[in-house]
Amino acid sequence: MELTVLGCSGSFGGPGGGACSGYLLQSGDTSIWIDCGNGTFPHLQEHLAVEKLTAVVLTHGHPDHCVDIYGLHVLLRYGLEIENMPVFAPKGLEGYLLTLVHDFGNTFEWNPVGDGDCTKIGDVTLNFSRTQHPPPTYAVEARADGKRFVYTADTGPDWTVGAFGPGADLVLSEATYLHHDRPAPIHLSARQAGEAAREARAQRLMLTHLWPLNDRDATAKEGAEAFGDAVTLATPDLVTVI
Ligand SMILES: [Zn+2]
Numbered sequence: 001m002e003l004t005v006l007g008c009s010g011s012f013g014g015p016g017g018g019a020c021s022g023y024l025l026q027s028g029d030t031s032i033w034i035d036c037g038n039g040t041f042p043h044l045q046e047h048l049a050v051e052k053l054t055a056v057v058l059t060h061g062h063p064d065h066c067v068d069i070y071g072l073h074v075l076l077r078y079g080l081e082i083e084n085m086p087v088f089a090p091k092g093l094e095g096y097l098l099t100l101v102h103d104f105g106n107t108f109e110w111n112p113v114g115d116g117d118c119t120k121i122g123d124v125t126l127n128f129s130r131t132q133h134p135p136p137t138y139a140v141e142a143r144a145d146g147k148r149f150v151y152t153a154d155t156g157p158d159w160t161v162g163a164f165g166p167g168a169d170l171v172l173s174e175a176t177y178l179h180h181d182r183p184a185p186i187h188l189s190a191r192q193a194g195e196a197a198r199e200a201r202a203q204r205l206m207l208t209h210l211w212p213l214n215d216r217d218a219t220a221k222e223g224a225e226a227f228g229d230a231v232t233l234a235t236p237d238l239v240t241v242i
């Protein structure tokens with residue numbers, strides 16, 4: 001598998017092309033856009049011809065994870081004339097997104113996701129786990145080629161990556177805050193992200209959903225100390241082989 005970061009700013013877009021949450025996960029001919037945060041669609045188009053997109057996964061309905069689906073809708077419907085793009089999203093999210101548009105026509109095929117659900121998209125098997133975050137939010141585990149990737153989506157510390165079992169090859173964890181300034185238990189600090197990944201014996205850890213006002217070096221240092229090994233900080237257009 002290969003992971004491309006399309007955006008990694010936590011909760012609001014940062015300066016200098018700092019798009020919000022979005023990732024392109026690829027295995028063979030399978031290309032899955034996980035989270036369509038604001039600013040990620042332009043980055044997606046730099047890495048993939050959109051007609052080759054296999055499916056979309058939305059972890060939850062916060063705008064920084066889903067609003068660029070409107071741009072995808074316009075391109076698919078009026079530009080490429082592609083219908084029935086599979087979208088995997090929490091139950092009810094389709095209706096929530098429809099409050100801003102008249103309708104999506106036949107652009108999308110909506111597949112509701114719930115806790116513990118498993119589905120196969122092309123070469124990739126996906127599992128979903130409900131995290132600690134106010135709207136229904138699902139972390140994603142992806143398996144292909146004997147490798148395992150886990151993305152926390154947004155979560156507080158009462159859900160951990162260990163929910164998918166130990167030893168993931170790559171954990172992509174939100175790390176919105178530095179530990180001393182975390183304001184609410186609906187996100188993780190870099191320390192909490194590192195501790196959870198260490199306890200789950202993750203092979204590698206990448207930190208994302210980074211609060212743009214925070215110092216990146218401080219986030220990396222705090223995360224690495226807790227993880228017990230070096231961590232990677234997500235940055236737009238970073239490509240990682242899993
Ligand atoms: Zn978020």
Ligand SMILES: [Zn+2]
Pocket residue numbers: 060062133154
């Ligand atoms: Zn959120």
